[in-house]
Amino acid sequence: MTSATAPLGLGLAGCGGFGAFLLDAVAGLPGLRPVAVADPDPRRAGALAKRYAVPALAGLDELLAREEVDVVAVATPPAAHAAMATAALRAGRHVLCEKPLAATAAEAAGVALEAGRAGRTLVVDHVLRYNPLLRAVERLTAEGLLARPRRFLFENDASDEDLGPDHWFWDRAHSGGIFVEHGVHFFDAARALLGSDPVSVRATAVRRPGTEIVDTVSADVVHPDGALASHLHSFTHAHRCERQLMRLDHGFAETRIEGWIPVRAEISAWTDEEGARAWGELPGRAGTLLHVEGFRPHGGERVRVTVERDAGSTAPARGRGQWRTVPHRVRAVLDLGGEARKPYVYRESVRSAAADLLRVVRDGGTPVADALAGLTAVAVAETATRAADTGLAQHVPGPDAYLRGPA
Numbered sequence: 001m002t003s004a005t006a007p008l009g010l011g012l013a014g015c016g017g018f019g020a021f022l023l024d025a026v027a028g029l030p031g032l033r034p035v036a037v038a039d040p041d042p043r044r045a046g047a048l049a050k051r052y053a054v055p056a057l058a059g060l061d062e063l064l065a066r067e068e069v070d071v072v073a074v075a076t077p078p079a080a081h082a083a084m085a086t087a088a089l090r091a092g093r094h095v096l097c098e099k100p101l102a103a104t105a106a107e108a109a110g111v112a113l114e115a116g117r118a119g120r121t122l123v124v125d126h127v128l129r130y131n132p133l134l135r136a137v138e139r140l141t142a143e144g145l146l147a148r149p150r151r152f153l154f155e156n157d158a159s160d161e162d163l164g165p166d167h168w169f170w171d172r173a174h175s176g177g178i179f180v181e182h183g184v185h186f187f188d189a190a191r192a193l194l195g196s197d198p199v200s201v202r203a204t205a206v207r208r209p210g211t212e213i214v215d216t217v218s219a220d221v222v223h224p225d226g227a228l229a230s231h232l233h234s235f236t237h238a239h240r241c242e243r244q245l246m247r248l249d250h251g252f253a254e255t256r257i258e259g260w261i262p263v264r265a266e267i268s269a270w271t272d273e274e275g276a277r278a279w280g281e282l283p284g285r286a287g288t289l290l291h292v293e294g295f296r297p298h299g300g301e302r303v304r305v306t307v308e309r310d311a312g313s314t315a316p317a318r319g320r321g322q323w324r325t326v327p328h329r330v331r332a333v334l335d336l337g338g339e340a341r342k343p344y345v346y347r348e349s350v351r352s353a354a355a356d357l358l359r360v361v362r363d364g365g366t367p368v369a370d371a372l373a374g375l376t377a378v379a380v381a382e383t384a385t386r387a388a389d390t391g392l393a394q395h396v397p398g399p400d401a402y403l404r405g406p407a
């Protein structure tokens with residue numbers, strides 16, 4: 001294995017569309033260098049191997065047989081993630097695992113336990129957790145400028161243009177279904193933004209007319225203290241008609257974030273004198289507000305704030321049972337460059353997930369999107385799938401229920 005000071009060797013398992021994107025995103029990261037790629041499809045492995053002048057291998061076993069592989073990136077379809085991540089951890093490797101961490105919560109728990117036993121770092125590529133806009137909202141919440149949201153809504157008009165009827169995406173045995181394959185990003189984001197693990201879920205799944213394909217799912221997830229997260233994913237659109245909105249209700253403020261890879265956030269807030277001053281100072285600290293380790297700003301990011309003083313009455317106003325004097329109205333726009341910057345923001349978010357892994361390997365600590373985040377997201381997704389299947393509200397078991405194993 002690589003010496004303590006040399007860059008860690010990265011081996012990629014799964015050279016499909018996203019494996020290639022991932023390798024391109026992380027290849028230039030200081031401290032990491034591609035050393036091998038593997039895929040049972042020699043054409044796919046060969047193309048990437050050529051680009052990075054590394055060996056093309058047939059599978060994970062060959063990858064793990066190579067001493068220079070310190071980190072395994074798993075980018076196969078979901079059903080294979082758990083077995084591959086587990087094998088890599090057992091072989092003493094760190095793992096950057098594509099989402100979902102596993103196709104089932106029991107498997108995800110197995111991976112989490114293995115990471116602990118092996119003492120190796122595992123990061124799940126939940127890209128939203130490495131997005132500067134979500135990070136900024138988390139920061140503003142921690143500082144108290146925004147109250148902790150009690151409502152999370154995600155509306156996802158997603159594209160199925162590249163998803164032919166035979167694609168593994170539609171096959172639950174390979175993907176886990178839409179909640180597991182895609183929903184995990186947003187279950188995890190909601191957990192981070194609401195600051196709690198979910199308690200129960202109701203869900204609906206809708207079939208494409210005349211087929212068995214489930215292309216639209218929705219879930220209402222209850223978090224502690226009555227916080228409610230609603231998720232809708234509809235894979236029925238042309239690329240050009242993709243639309244996403246994440247909406248957070250902070251009580252006296254609202255955040256609207258556009259794009260499945262978020263590129264623009266708009267916050268409107270009612271505030272007092274002290275708040276108006278703090279909001280007004282935001283553009284001056286845009287760099288630290290939007291900072292995510294490993295994410296390179298392109299220079300076109302903007303934070304704009306307008307404060308409309310005395311836009312409302314100075315009489316106390318009651319919201320969420322709390323009386324506050326909030327006469328000033330704030331509008332803040334956090335802009336990563338709009339839709340045109342989506343590919344850039346996507347790539348840098350993946351780069352940041354890999355940077356997070358390197359940070360933990362180097363300094364210790366816990367990754368932002370760790371195995372527990374991966375497990376919790378899969379547990380909600382699996383429970384939402386069961387809720388849709390049965391038509392009944394379901395309790396979401398906490399991660400401990402899976403980590404303890406069967407009684």
Ligand SMILES: NC(=O)c1ccc[n+]([C@@H]2O[C@H](COP(=O)([O-])OP(=O)(O)OC[C@H]3O[C@@H](n4cnc5c(N)ncnc54)[C@H](O)[C@@H]3O)[C@@H](O)[C@H]2O)c1
Pocket residue numbers: 013014015016017018019038039040041044058059060075076077078080098099100125126127181
């Ligand atoms: N984080 C994100 O934003 C994001 C976005 C898209 C896809 N993904 C995830 O990336 C993963 C891959 O998706 P994709 O769109 O690239 O799929 P894909 O079908 O394009 O590629 C999957 C590749 O894995 C290979 N493969 C299958 N079994 C393998 C094995 N045992 N060893 C090595 N290779 C194997 C296949 O031959 C194929 O080349 C999925 O888990 C998906 O959810 C993540």
